Amino acid sequence: MSEFALETRNQLVGLFGIVERNMYLTKRYFLWDLAFMVWTIANTLTIVFIARAVPDATPAQINTYETVFLVGATIWAFLGIIFEFMTETVAWERWEGTIEYTFMAPLSRFVHLFGQGAFAVLYGLIRATILFFVVAAFLGIHAPDANYGAALALLALASISFIGIGIMTSVLPLISPEKGAQLGFVCQGVMLVVSGVYYSVSVMPEWMQWIAKISPATYALRGCRASIIDGAGLQWANVWPLLIIAVLATPIGLAIFRVGERHAKKHGKLKRAG
Amino acid sequence: MSTLAPSTIDLASRLDRQAPAVEVRDLRKTFRRRDRKAGRFARKRPWPALDDVTFTIPRGECVTILGQNGSGKSTLVRLLSTLLLSDGGEARVFGHDVDREASTIRRLVNRVSVEASFFKKMSASENLSYAARFYGMTPRQTRTAVPEILSRVGFPPDRRNEAMENLSRGMQQKVALARALLTSPVLLLLDEPTTGLDPRSKLEVQEFIRQVRREHDATILLCTHDMAEAEALSDRVGILDRGRLLFLEPVEDVKRRFGVATLEEAFFAATGREFEAEENDDDEYREVFA
Numbered sequence: 001m002s003e004f005a006l007e008t009r010n011q012l013v014g015l016f017g018i019v020e021r022n023m024y025l026t027k028r029y030f031l032w033d034l035a036f037m038v039w040t041i042a043n044t045l046t047i048v049f050i051a052r053a054v055p056d057a058t059p060a061q062i063n064t065y066e067t068v069f070l071v072g073a074t075i076w077a078f079l080g081i082i083f084e085f086m087t088e089t090v091a092w093e094r095w096e097g098t099i100e101y102t103f104m105a106p107l108s109r110f111v112h113l114f115g116q117g118a119f120a121v122l123y124g125l126i127r128a129t130i131l132f133f134v135v136a137a138f139l140g141i142h143a144p145d146a147n148y149g150a151a152l153a154l155l156a157l158a159s160i161s162f163i164g165i166g167i168m169t170s171v172l173p174l175i176s177p178e179k180g181a182q183l184g185f186v187c188q189g190v191m192l193v194v195s196g197v198y199y200s201v202s203v204m205p206e207w208m209q210w211i212a213k214i215s216p217a218t219y220a221l222r223g224c225r226a227s228i229i230d231g232a233g234l235q236w237a238n239v240w241p242l243l244i245i246a247v248l249a250t251p252i253g254l255a256i257f258r259v260g261e262r263h264a265k266k267h268g269k270l271k272r273a274g
Numbered sequence: 275m276s277t278l279a280p281s282t283i284d285l286a287s288r289l290d291r292q293a294p295a296v297e298v299r300d301l302r303k304t305f306r307r308r309d310r311k312a313g314r315f316a317r318k319r320p321w322p323a324l325d326d327v328t329f330t331i332p333r334g335e336c337v338t339i340l341g342q343n344g345s346g347k348s349t350l351v352r353l354l355s356t357l358l359l360s361d362g363g364e365a366r367v368f369g370h371d372v373d374r375e376a377s378t379i380r381r382l383v384n385r386v387s388v389e390a391s392f393f394k395k396m397s398a399s400e401n402l403s404y405a406a407r408f409y410g411m412t413p414r415q416t417r418t419a420v421p422e423i424l425s426r427v428g429f430p431p432d433r434r435n436e437a438m439e440n441l442s443r444g445m446q447q448k449v450a451l452a453r454a455l456l457t458s459p460v461l462l463l464l465d466e467p468t469t470g471l472d473p474r475s476k477l478e479v480q481e482f483i484r485q486v487r488r489e490h491d492a493t494i495l496l497c498t499h500d501m502a503e504a505e506a507l508s509d510r511v512g513i514l515d516r517g518r519l520l521f522l523e524p525v526e527d528v529k530r531r532f533g534v535a536t537l538e539e540a541f542f543a544a545t546g547r548e549f550e551a552e553e554n555d556d557d558e559y560r561e562v563f564a
Contacts, residue, residue, distance in 0.1 A: 010410035017407025021393070024404070028395035028437070097391030101453075104355045105408035106380035265359045268305055271352070272391060 014107040018115030019122075022085075026123065037127065044073040044135050047198065064229060066141050070132060071225050072197040078128040078155065079162060079217060080188060085120035086166025087184030089113065090173040097272040109261065110254055113170060117163030125155070145231030153234055154223040157242045161216035164249025165191070171260030177269060191215050196222070216245045289382075293369030295461055295493035296331040296354065300363035303349050303517075323349040325517040326363065333368075333460075336487055336494040337522065338504035340541065341514035347497035348387075350514070351465045354495070355385055367461055381409070384459035388466040390446035394439040398424060398449045401438060402456055409457040423452045427482055444475030451482055455490075462486065464496040468503060476503075483507055501537040511537065515545045 001009070026033060051057075051065035089112075093099035102112070136143070169187045173180030194208050195201070195217035201209055212218045223238035264270040302325060306318035323346045331337050341347045352358045353365055356376040365372045367379045392401045402423070403416045411419065424434060427448040438446060447467060454462060464483070468476040480503060486492055498504055504511050505525050512522035521528065521544070529535065532543035542548060 006410075013410050013412055014408050017404055020407065021396070021400075021404045024396050024400045025393065096393050097389055098393060099391075100352070100355070100357055100385075100387070101391060101405065102408075104357055104380055104383070104385070105405070106377060107408045108377075262359065265357065268349075268352075268358060270357050272389065 010106070011108055011111045014105075015111045015115040015118075017107075018112060019119045022116070022119040022123070037130065040077050040127070040131055041134055041138075044070065044077070044131060045138065047073050048135060048139060048141075063142055066139055067143055067229050068225060069198055070135055070139075070141060071228055072221060073135075074128050074132045075155075075217065075221055075224060076192055076197055077131055078124045079192065081124035081127060082117065082120045082159065082162045082166050083169060083184060083188040085116055085123070086113070086163065086170045087172065087181055087188075089116045089170045091177075091181045094173065094177060094272055099270065099272055103261075103270055109257060113167050113254070113257065114163065114250075116170075117159075117166060120166070121156075121159040121163065124159075125152075128155075143228050145229070147227040147231045147233060150233045151224045151227040154227065154238060154242070155220060157239065157246065158216045158220035160246035161242060161249045164246065164251075164253040165216070167250065167253030168256050171257045174257075174260045174264045174269065191217055194218070195220075213241075214245070216242055216249075289460065290369045293366070294330045295333045295335070295368060296329075296495060297366040297369075298330070298350075298363070299328050299365075301327040301350075301353065301360055301365050302362035303346075303353060303358060304361050322517045324353070324360075327514070327517070327519045328363075329512065329519060329522045331493055331495060333493055334491060335510065336483075336496065336508045338496045338498060338508035338511045339514050339519075339522075340499060340501065340504055340511060340537070341497070342499060345514045346517040347514055348465055349517075351385060351387075351463045351495070351497055354461075354463055355383060356380060382459060383461045383463060384454040384457050385463035385465060386447075386450045386454045386467045388469045390443070390450035392438040392446065392449065395437050397435045397437055398429065398441070398452075399434045401449065402453055405453045406456050411456075419456060420452075423456050424449070426455075426485075427452045428478060442475075444471050444478075447471060447475065447479060448482075451479065455486060458490065460492060462492050462494045464494060464498075466498050466500075467496075468498070468500065480507060501541075505537060513541060513544055520544050 048066050048069045051062050051069055054062065054065060057065065090099065093102055135141070165187075169184040171180075172183045176183070194204065194211045195215045196204070196212065197217070201212045201218060201222075204212065219238040219242050223232075223235060226232035226235065226238075261270070303323045304320045305323055307321045308316050308318050325346075327346075327350065329337075339347055339350065349358065353360055354367060354372060356372055356379055359373055368382060370378045370382075372379055392398075393404070396404070399420050402420045403411075403413070406416045406419065421431065421434065425431065429445065429448050429452065433441065433445070438449070441449070451467070467483075468479050471479065483494065483496075484507065487494060494507075496504070496507060509524065510522050511525050511528055513520045521531070523531065525537065528537065528540050532540045534540050534543055
């Protein structure tokens with residue numbers, strides 16, 4: 001086997017290892033996951049119920065508002081999972097004490113982080129799907145024209161950008177072991193605020209609308225709402241910005257991570273927390 | 275069928291036979307730390323963890339570095355594991371520079387540290403399989419290799435699928451040894467592998483290290499503050515004191531050099547301090563989280 005083929009094979013086995021490890025952990029923390037799922041459903045219900053409090057709204061309008069809120073809450077939950085997995089890539093390993101073994105292993109950082117992101121997308125999609133349909137069933141939301149295939153395809157495309165941005169935030173706990181994870185959540189919050197999670201981007205101040213243009217969540221939310229409420233297919237207006245952000249975000253994220261890893265190695269921060 | 279990780283087989287066969295296993299020249303590493311007595315807002319000051327350390331370990335040798343906590347032992351191991359960047363000098367593993375050729379070195383080196391670090395909710399088998407994937411071992415390979423290596427370290431078969439958090443420290447350390455050996459490293463870095471173990475577990479781990487030396491073509495760098503362990507396991511012993519390597523010689527030469535009967539006495543003669551009179555514990559740790 002040529003050196004390149006051997007290396008590629010080893011990296012693919014390593015990628016499988018990252019996904020496999022997360023499956024083991026999900027299995028072991030199943031009850032915790034179940035509790036978290038119930039909490040997310042309850043939290044989403046508190047948001048979607050707001051639609052019923054809109055005065056003088058017709059049942060059809062309430063149904064539309066509920067769907068708008070539900071899509072926002074579902075994508076918030078999906079994005080939250082990706083950011084949590086990515087931001088805590090380092091924090092978890094530091095807490096478990098395995099960080100030194102993972103970072104001294106012959107696994108490329110791209111494969112390591114991409115494997116973590118790939119599992120997060122898979123896991124996040126499962127949770128988001130359960131969340132959407134449980135809440136929709138609970139409230140009796142009707143989406144007769146929904147094009148779920150287009151919504152899922154757009155979410156999958158947006159996931160590449162989310163992983164890239166997640167890689168950027170995953171470096172934060174490496175640089176600041178105590179505050180890094182919290183900073184990652186700040187990034188997630190800011191991204192959703194500017195992306196129109198429960199409202200149209202147009203209601204925000206103009207400077208925030210400019211930031212919204214570079215957030216992949218803006219296009220994911222807009223496209224998913226159009227697909228679920230109006231039955232729209234994949235719209236190029238949402239696809240091309242996501243393609244550009246996807247192409248840019250991952251290499252930029254990896255470059256930032258490399259600088260952070262070098263900083264951590266220079267200052268002795270690549271070590272366990274106890 | 276070999277249980278070696280395929281990448282390791284390939285690299286090990288292509289190693290430069292002439293190059294020493296480890297070659298360290300004028301290696302320096304300085305951290306910055308805050309003087310605790312000077313208060314929270316005091317300026318950080320440089321603290322040399324390794325100060326112009328030079329030594330060579332030929333292939334197949336077992337060398338022990340003795341030193342108190344905070345003497346720089348773990349810094350040395352972490353530099354050789356590619357987890358730290360040096361501030362000066364150079365370190366080579368089988369001729370490869372640890373800073374510039376980290377990815378090559380990672381296939382050759384593995385380590386066992388004082389803390390057996392694992393995913394606590396995962397079992398011994400799951401943790402070992404996960405670690406082996408990084409070295410290119412497929413599920414098919416680990417299905418046979420993991421039980422085999424666990425039985426070699428004397429790990430009870432009926433506890434392979436039990437969560438790590440339910441195992442004793444001695445058991446966990448055996449799994450840590452198994453993890454390091456599963457990837458068949460040609461350089462094994464042991465950073466206080468028996469610290470905190472009960473006497474029986476300590477002897478078992480030491481016997482296993484001897485067995486590894488006998489059966490594998492592995493070079494071993496052992497860092498410890500256990501004098502008896504150093505004497506029992508190593509070809510040469512060095513003392514690292516406040517970041518400076520005072521010497522690296524066979525045990526008998528050390529004793530002869532200072533005209534003493536034990537390594538403890540040699541330590542006192544070399545440093546002017548009792549071995550037990552340790553300085554600040556875990557200086558590096560405080561540095562990191564200061």
